[in-house]
Amino acid sequence: MNATWSRFNITSIVLGFAFLYLPIVLLIVFSFNESKLVTVWGGFSTKWYVSLFHNQGLMDATWVTARVGVISATVATVLGTLAAITLTRYTRFRGRLLFSGMVFAPLVMPEVITGLSLLLLFVAVGFDRGFFTVTLAHITFTMCFVAVVVQSRLVTFDRSLEEAAMDLGAPPVKTFFQITLPVILPAIISGWMLAFTLSLDDLVIASFTSGPGATTLPMKIYSQVRLGVTPEINAACTILIAVVAVGVIIASIANKRREIQRQLDEQAAQRG
Amino acid sequence: MTHIAATASSSTQPAEALLTTLAKGFVNRLVIIIPYLWLLFFFLVPFIIVFKISLSQTAISMPPYTPVLDFKDGVAGFFAGFRALNFDNYTWLTQDALYFNAYVTSLIIAGISTILTLIVGYPIAYGMARAPATIRPTLLMLVILPFWTSFLIRVYAWIGILKPEGLLNQVLLATGLISQPLVILNTYTAIFIGIVYSYLPFMVLPLYSSLEKMDYSLIEAAQDLGCPPTGAFWKITFPLSLPGVVAGCLLVFIPAVGEFVIPDLLGGSQTLMIGKTLWNEFFSNRDWPVSSAVAVILLLVLTIPIMFFQQAQAKAQEQGR
Numbered sequence: 001m002n003a004t005w006s007r008f009n010i011t012s013i014v015l016g017f018a019f020l021y022l023p024i025v026l027l028i029v030f031s032f033n034e035s036k037l038v039t040v041w042g043g044f045s046t047k048w049y050v051s052l053f054h055n056q057g058l059m060d061a062t063w064v065t066a067r068v069g070v071i072s073a074t075v076a077t078v079l080g081t082l083a084a085i086t087l088t089r090y091t092r093f094r095g096r097l098l099f100s101g102m103v104f105a106p107l108v109m110p111e112v113i114t115g116l117s118l119l120l121l122f123v124a125v126g127f128d129r130g131f132f133t134v135t136l137a138h139i140t141f142t143m144c145f146v147a148v149v150v151q152s153r154l155v156t157f158d159r160s161l162e163e164a165a166m167d168l169g170a171p172p173v174k175t176f177f178q179i180t181l182p183v184i185l186p187a188i189i190s191g192w193m194l195a196f197t198l199s200l201d202d203l204v205i206a207s208f209t210s211g212p213g214a215t216t217l218p219m220k221i222y223s224q225v226r227l228g229v230t231p232e233i234n235a236a237c238t239i240l241i242a243v244v245a246v247g248v249i250i251a252s253i254a255n256k257r258r259e260i261q262r263q264l265d266e267q268a269a270q271r272g
Numbered sequence: 273m274t275h276i277a278a279t280a281s282s283s284t285q286p287a288e289a290l291l292t293t294l295a296k297g298f299v300n301r302l303v304i305i306i307p308y309l310w311l312l313f314f315f316l317v318p319f320i321i322v323f324k325i326s327l328s329q330t331a332i333s334m335p336p337y338t339p340v341l342d343f344k345d346g347v348a349g350f351f352a353g354f355r356a357l358n359f360d361n362y363t364w365l366t367q368d369a370l371y372f373n374a375y376v377t378s379l380i381i382a383g384i385s386t387i388l389t390l391i392v393g394y395p396i397a398y399g400m401a402r403a404p405a406t407i408r409p410t411l412l413m414l415v416i417l418p419f420w421t422s423f424l425i426r427v428y429a430w431i432g433i434l435k436p437e438g439l440l441n442q443v444l445l446a447t448g449l450i451s452q453p454l455v456i457l458n459t460y461t462a463i464f465i466g467i468v469y470s471y472l473p474f475m476v477l478p479l480y481s482s483l484e485k486m487d488y489s490l491i492e493a494a495q496d497l498g499c500p501p502t503g504a505f506w507k508i509t510f511p512l513s514l515p516g517v518v519a520g521c522l523l524v525f526i527p528a529v530g531e532f533v534i535p536d537l538l539g540g541s542q543t544l545m546i547g548k549t550l551w552n553e554f555f556s557n558r559d560w561p562v563s564s565a566v567a568v569i570l571l572l573v574l575t576i577p578i579m580f581f582q583q584a585q586a587k588a589q590e591q592g593r
Binding site for chain 1: 430
């Protein structure tokens with residue numbers, strides 16, 4: 001394999017990754033810029049981080065975003081997991097085509113349409129726009145991403161494990177919690193994280209469905225970006241990137257540990 | 273259903289077995305019903321409402337449209353409402369060239385960006401698929417990682433790079449490649465860069481997964497038989513990676529048509545895209561019925577690619593089983 005990994009392949013990967021990472025790296029570097037001009041280096045400084053923490057509006061928005069993210073990701077994970085089970089386990093029921101359509105379509109649906117349609121629903125049923133409606137909207141579009149992630153794990157799941165448990169007399173619900181859930185747990189966790197970051201990230205749907213008092217961080221960043229690029233926004237973005245990066249690293253370490261543990265268990269089982 | 277029979281025989285009590293079956297039936301139904309109802313109420317019903325409101329008229333009130341087709345006056349009132357429906361918003365869309373241009377421009381921009389993303393993404397995916405198996409998971413992780421950082425931030429980062437006094441121009445001026453700063457920000461070029469950059473992982477991942485499964489001895493065989501490398505690529509590699517190409521292109525094209533953040537932040541006020549038009553119609557002009565009509569047409573335009581996408585997903589799911 002190594003011999004066929006030609007210079008062309010390596011060059012395209014290096015260039016590709018440079019393209020993917022350079023903008024983010026530059027953004028982080030310039031958040032430590034002394035100068036107010038974002039693109040002119042004026043020496044190292046952390047003053048923008050200090051002023052960030054004194055920006056009450058930004059801090060409020062961060063708090064709203066974090067709460068929306070945690071609540072919506074958690075509910076979306078439950079609903080998305082149920083949807084994934086439905087898609088993989090129940091191949092025949094009335095309206096299955098509609099169901100799979102409703103799970104897959106939001107993945108590619110332009111956000112302006114999702115946002116507008118949810119807003120009109122909330123107005124029609126008389127929900128006050130605010131924290132609650134943003135959360136509902138985020139649950140709806142992120143649960144479909146969770147469903148796809150969990151489903152990809154479920155299709156490779158060995159069902160004979162479940163059958164064995166039930167043959168031994170375990171009721172279905174118990175079987176699910178003791179056999180199925182632990183096996184698909186890594187997928188559920190990554191589904192939760194995906195839902196959380198999608199919620200953290202969303203500008204368009206939140207702008208449509210939010211009301212007074214529920215300004216999310218992306219909405220705040222967006223309104224400031226429109227006024228001009230400032231190092232303070234760079235600092236806010238850097239913190240956001242750092243939070244997500246730490247989360248991803250912890251999750252992948254946890255995943256790796258579990259994988260190693262599983263291999264050790266398997267070896268132990270083989271030795272008998 | 274073998275396990276039910278097994279439970280029944282082992283418990284020897286038919287009543288208990290019946291109870292288990294009933295419980296299982298109930299749980300089964302609940303598993304389907306909860307997400308089903310949620311999606312019906314929060315995904316399908318909203319579209320029906322959008323369609324309904326696209327047929328109403330703007331009014332200065334809250335909500336800013338005249339009521340249509342509600343049951344306030346009973347069933348008779350509901351049917352009377354049909355006569356009051358008006359397609360003015362749709363006629364308006366066809367009369368004002370702005371909307372037509374916005375739809376066409378969006379489709380063209382999304383199409384060109386999709387092709388550019390494919391051209392940029394293919395070599396990356398190919399290089400990854402041919403990388404030593406030990407470093408492939410790391411490469412995969414590196415492609416997914418930017419996806420976790422905020423979309424808004426990634427678009428924002430490009431403003432600092434593409435500005436007239438931005439980093440790209442500074443570098444190009446310093447190296448003497450250009451004598452005048454290039455105007456890239458607030459042009460269509462900036463939109464192309466933004467879309468290619470933001471959607472690249474969506475293209476690379478499906479391409480990678482179909483290229484990774486490929487049997488490379490086929491290419492060796494072709495080359496042994498005297499086929500030049502480019503010939504082997506177009507005759508073997510590319511056709512075999514076609515499912516990945518289709519999936520990747522749909523994943524980029526469909527959201528790109530309705531994209532708002534990228535044309536708004538990188539394209540400036542001069543560029544015209546339908547997502548931006550809808551946003552302005554809603555937030556600046558406060559014309560809910562017209563923005564609903566824009567959304568309905570956008571959805572109709574995207575129905576065919578979305579159905580293709582859904583079919584591709586369903587097929588992938590079948591194969592996975």
